[in-house]
Amino acid sequence: MSFITGVGLTPYGKHDGSSSLDLMSRAAQLALDDAGLTRAEIDGVLCGYSTVSPHIMLATVFAEHFGIRPAYAHAVQVGGATGLAMAMLAHHLVEAGVVRHVLVVAGENRLSGQSRDASIQALAQVGHPAYEVPLGPTIPAYYGLVASRYMHEHGMTEEDLAEFAVLMRAHACTHPGAQFRDPITVADVMASKPVALPLKLLDCCPVSDGGAAFVMSRERTGEAGVRIRGCAQAHTHQHVTAAPALSELGAEISIARAKQASRLAISDVRYAAVYDSFTITLAMLLEDLGLAGRGEAAARIRSGYFSRDGRMPLNTHGGLLSYGHCGVAGAMAHLVEAHVQMTGRAGDRQVRDASIALLHGDGGVLSSHVSMFLEQVR
Template sequence: MSPRRRAAIVGVAESELGRTPHLTVLSQQARASSAALAEAGLTLGDVDGLFTAGNWSWAPALTLAEYLGMHPDHLDGTNIGGSSFEAHIGHATAAIEAGLIDVALITYGSTQRSDRTRGRPRPGTLTEQYEQPFGLPQPVGAYALAAARYMHEYGVTSEELAEVAVSARQWAARNPRAYHRDPITVADVLASPLIAEPLHKLDCCLVTDGGGAVVVAAEDRWQDVATRPVVVRGHAETTTHTSISQMPDLTVTGAARTGPLALERAGVTHEDVDLLAIYDSFTITVLLTLESLGFCKPGEAGRFVAAGRTAPGGELPMNTNGGGLSYTHPGMYGIFLLIEATRQLRGDFRDQPDQPDQPGRPGRQVEGAELALVHGTGGVLSSTSTVVLSRS
């Protein structure tokens, strides 16, 4: 078998983050796309595949293509929640390997903070009619049910969950674009208001506006691009349920399938991973994911994080931008995991030994990082998608 044509991420960008009432989901995606293509030294005319996900249009890929003035040869509007963009990487890579396209543009935009739409009850249709009428706030309530079961089975404490938020904030302190940068302690997390037991406010991701874009290019285009390509080594995606009541085991996510499969397809093992980008919608999401991926034994992820192993200076740096908990979380965060992992593998922060806005305080470059595992989770622990990236 001849070697397959490889694919790599050659451009990434965020749009404006935080609160952006002057932008729409479309202008956010246009701005992010423009910046990501400019970084790569490519133009919109080079793009032949468009990938996006959202619930802001009956057919987001069509709405976005019209807005951008594109007639792409390949369209993908796969929506499996916040992990959609890791799935898009897999689909784009497959299309590139198959010779269907040369350059893919993956985008996301959200104005959920300005719209104040997160968490509003919707009419209960199809399977949702069996859950909506009881009043569980979604998605936080579903994650709270998972956390309660996990703590019951393994004797895990709220303090151990809180360690995830503390680790994220330590990284956010090194990211000038992070929404919250002031240090927090475990006590701060536990003292924040309870939302749905056992989850406190600081166990929950931010609610922000924002957008992002990722450009993926075929190997034969790499010599044309202005950045150091970050190679897509492996990918896997799955779903286990859509309603939280139908999740087979509240303590095991689809990561148990997609983590090992993506690593196997990449031809690497857990020991080869230098950097983690793990969807942190809630603190519990991270603990369940670390265990399901196989980086920790069941019930041990809290102690793993508490020991500082994922924090700055730790052996397995995780969510080095501050994550959905402290940096940004515009509804479907998955694209930002890819953006940060790409920047780390390229060494973008190497020329910033200090924080750009705070001289004398350390930056966030993970020295020597060559292989990253990026893991998205969508819905209420419903879908997972894992991507393995490496420095070219």
């Protein structure tokens, strides 16, 4: 058994003068304080990769910077799925008895510490070096292609996609750490600058500075208990030109495996934390995971189903689309928010029931997937 005993999250946005290691350290200390642990009690470190600080030994660089000497250290790199992949690895390490308390941490100063050209270059490298990169696309262009096909197959419109951005912004308005907190409308999304049609600026997550961390432990360290009930991965492809049909992507595979591992069904879930790098990402994943029928996710948004007071509260911190996206830590904010909700500490954002949470991360262009169920333990 493994418990998430503490979480830490910085505000996202612009942090002038803060390095990636500074942001990671800030989040890590918040997580340790939350867990009631000291640095000396941490015997394992898992660290997400950084495009701003691409060191070949980032986990030990962080450990040195943070002043700890772990018995186990490892860096993980599977794109946007990295945060949940690290949670899954930490869960297995703790259950296997390799470590007692694992600190999982990520953070980057992508907004203030990386130039626009450097960001584009880094994100372009997900493409196939022979068949894609020479043509010049970056991640938004790949997702634009996916969006066009999905909209064609399922009758989804650009206005439908805009609904996801509007909901994430509405949730971000209630979180003081969110990068963007001004309400937006469907009309605002439709009027925003084209990026990679049909995706427009407000269909895309922003670039942010920030850090996130959590501690995975063998036993709970406080009264509140949140444990991993079950998790699984799926990796169907790396490059868009090698991707299977949209109906055969990895989210459906990973959620089926996670349901089997946890012995839970979607009907058991009370809170959802789903990766939302673009509006099309969120729309597709909600449907792949069984949280909405094919082509029906936007209608559920309009009905209030995924609102804070709805049947399935979703990304109540604002998600990547509005809380912000600073690399690996971007999606880790989803886990932090789920933990805060499950321990009843969300204040004005608190949902009625978060006893069972479903988390899902996506890396690459719907390439790598991690599905995870968390359970509140009284």
